[in-house]
Amino acid sequence: MDKLLQLENITKRFAHPSRPEEITVLDGLSLEVSVGETMAVVGPSGSGKSTLLNIMGALERPSGGTVRLDGRDLADLGDQELSRIRNREIGFVFQLHYLLPQCTVLENVRIPSIPLGREADQAAVRDRAVRLLERVGLGEHLDHFPAQLSGGELQRVAVVRALINQPRLLLADEPTGSLDKESSQNLGEILVRLNREEGTTLVVVTHSEELAGLLDSVYRLENGRLEKTTLT
């Protein structure tokens, strides 16, 4: 199967807040993610899950090792090319929705298409936005503002916004982390269903075994390395 993401011998070190030596968060980690695959990353708090996801999404550079997206070594690319890739090829969902409070649901979802400029057919983007919002049960909320929505609804908007430019890869960092059990389950199902329908490759950091259980594979991050695991 085609590999979308290839991480090879990745290390990531940060300066220690009080001591001279650095802390090693990722320690020679390797991973391949195939096109269309869905995977969960689990692990204790502070184990480096967000750091790993940020490296996968070209938000951070590793201290060592190689990240390839669709065969391209990200280290060879400049900032402009990387931001192009982040905008078009990668979607992000975080624990907090980061929607703009002064924009409606529909406007928020269309924001990532703005940098595409004339390349994007705005009528087609609007149609896609409306269709996706309807598919996640928000067809009645297009003109509402974020303050008028529940936590679960806000995260659904964030998922749609992440998918609007038809990215190849969706990265979600504890997307259900601030939701109650019922909204969490609902969001998990939407995330998986939408990504399967769109053929998006999906990597989700999560503490929810229910969500992890919906994905093709589960990896545990511990001591700077990933190990394939099964849920008990």
Ligand SMILES: Nc1ncnc2c1ncn2[C@@H]1O[C@H](COP(=O)(O)OP(=O)(O)O)[C@@H](O)[C@H]1O
């Ligand atoms: N920008 C940074 N500077 C210094 N230390 C960082 C930075 N980002 C993360 N860390 C440290 O790296 C470790 C892993 O953090 P993180 O990736 O957020 O873990 P997780 O998402 O699994 O909770 C933590 O010890 C954290 O303090």
Ligand SMILES: [Mg+2]
């Ligand atoms: Mg984290």
